Amino acid sequence: MSPSINVEDLPLNRFHKRLAVYSAGGPFLDGYVLSIIGIALVQAAPQLELTLYWEGLIGASALVGIFIGGFLGGWLTDKFGRQTLYTLDLAAIVLCSALQFWVQEAIWLFVLRLLIGIAVGADYPIATSLLVEFTPRKYRGPLVGGLIVMWFVGAAAAYIVGELLLQAGPDGWRWMLASATLPAVVFLILRHGTPESPRWLANKGRLKEAKAVVAKVFGEGVRLESFGAVPGEHVNASVLFRSGYGGRIFFISVFWTCSIIPLFAIYAFAPRILDALGLGASMANVGSAFITILFLLGTLVFVLLINRLGRRKVILHSFLWSGLALLGLGHFPQSSPIVTMILFAAYALLIGGTQILQWVYPNELFPTEIRGTAVGLASSLSRIGAAAGTYLVPLSLTELGIGPTMLIAAGVTLVGFLVSLRMAPETRGLGLHEASSCREGDPRTRLEKVAISGERCRLFPHES
Structure with a gap:
């Protein structure tokens, strides 16, 4: 490999493809959690004795959470990096999704879905920033743009799972809401070990760590200067x-x-x-x-x-x-x-x-x-x-x-x-x-x- 090769012109490798799959977890879960609540409320509303006011709040809670999480996650990922938050937000989704199974009051269902929405919203800037900062220019548009496809896949999966669990008895809605735990756990495991963005590391002045990531992912022949990084710029x-x-x-x-x-x-x-x-x-x-x-x-x-x-x-x-x-x-x-x-x-x-x-x-x-x-x-x-x-x-x-x-x-x-x-x-x-x-x-x-x-x-x- 030529020492002067630009990282933007590298061919797509296995790391890029895996990272694209792992990053798709956020939009998949977004489509899933936003869609399945409509089916779950069919059973949950009479059991929890929800008024129209609470139905509306619970239905919109994840959307409100995504609004909060989008901005909060963006600020946190610029300040503290992409890698840690890349897994923490999914861990929050796993915990809150599982806890929905045991809710007995409307207020707790609202709070849990609000927290899930915040975690899902935070994943957008975290995962997309990490993916785009590793991806060569030729493949950046299709890979990053393709993540939105997973929103519709998640929504479709939610409707299928919801219809099946409606037949599981009066507590089917609990299984529906908790079912988001499974894909969240899968993506959490897959994301483990993902390296930090070398662009972010270099920007924070952590050049030694950035060079190590570049060498591990792209090989020794790719120079850090290919990223156009300016150390220490805040x-x-x-x-x-x-x-x-x-x-x-x-x-x-x-x-x-x-x-x-x-x-x-x-x-x-x-x-x-x-x-x-x-x-x-x-x-x-x-x-x-x-x-x-x-x-x-x-x-x-x-x-x-x-x-x-x-x-x-x-x-x-x-x-x-x-x-x-x-x-x-x-x-x-x-x-x-x-x-x-x-x-x-x-x-x-x-x-x-x-x-x-x-x-x-x-x-x-x-x-x-x-x-x-x-x-x-x-x-x-x-x-x-x-x-x-x-x-x-x-x-x-x-x-x-x-x-x-x-x-x-x-x-x-x-x-x-x-x-x-x-x-x-x-x-x-x-x-x-x-x-x-x-x-x-x-x-x-x-x-x-x-x-x-x-x-x-x-x-x-x-x-x-």
Whole structure:
């Protein structure tokens, strides 16, 4: 191996593949715990004598926890490193999931699911930062973007397990909620022994440890300088905004929110929406299951296309065409069942591009010292939109009707398109230090100097 080889140009090895699988635990558990509660409450509500108030709180508790955990986990992983938190958050999920089996009061179920949500939310910035900091540029988009596929796999698994355990007797709901322990334990065992990110180590001035990780994972022939690391550089969140990275935070938060509001709302209320569009109750249930599969397929398709088309084209085409599909549903809410299913299927497939970029863009556009914080902040802000959309959809269906509801969803999606048209960068083929730098050709812009000098960080890393 040549001593001058850049780590960004290395071939994919077994370590990269294992790390991608281990990192998929967070999104899998997110999809699982958020989906299985809806089935579990069918039995749990009468047994625990839950009021509508408590049902709503318990149903939303994990989502609130993810909001808290996203930002908290991002800050902690930038401060204390990726490795330790990479396993601690899963240990918390194991403990809290198991304890759900013995709850007797609504308040404790709420608290446990809130804690599970915090742990799941914290895993997003932790796991994605660790994965992106090890992955070569050629494979970064597909591997990091592909993690979102596991959210839908987790959701599908939850529905299957939930339906099976409903037949297990009156305590089936306890087994449902505790069942998240099993995949969490599996991923916890798999993650044991994962090394710390050498980029983070080098940034903290721990060069000897960083070199040892590089040598172990990539071999003696790869130099630490290939990471573009600057030892001892420390940056806090305030410098992030003062140095001009606030524009990138704004772009990511807006596009993520516009992507997730219609999707979460439609995913949560697919049977009711399809019934309102004239498919009938039985066909609506079949249709919602079919659309769930298409959401999964859509993410898979764009994982394959992200390197071929580039990030900017993927986000623009995904927002534009999925928004037009929702626009069609809004303008023709009483079309034939075939037309309705075609438009809904088109939305489910085409929105996949924005889904995979939710983790690719924030991990590429921010430097090592604040990568976790930026991913966590964007993740937390997006959950506000998800919660709002999920809460408002049933009200909109009742008060406004299906046509206006779909038009609002289309409007939110097309706002995402317009913001992306103005602000979406192209980071395909760039090294992490290039994509996250303020200027092209500056392998590691020091954020403190930029903040002091008043220079602004360009949104497009490649512009001259």
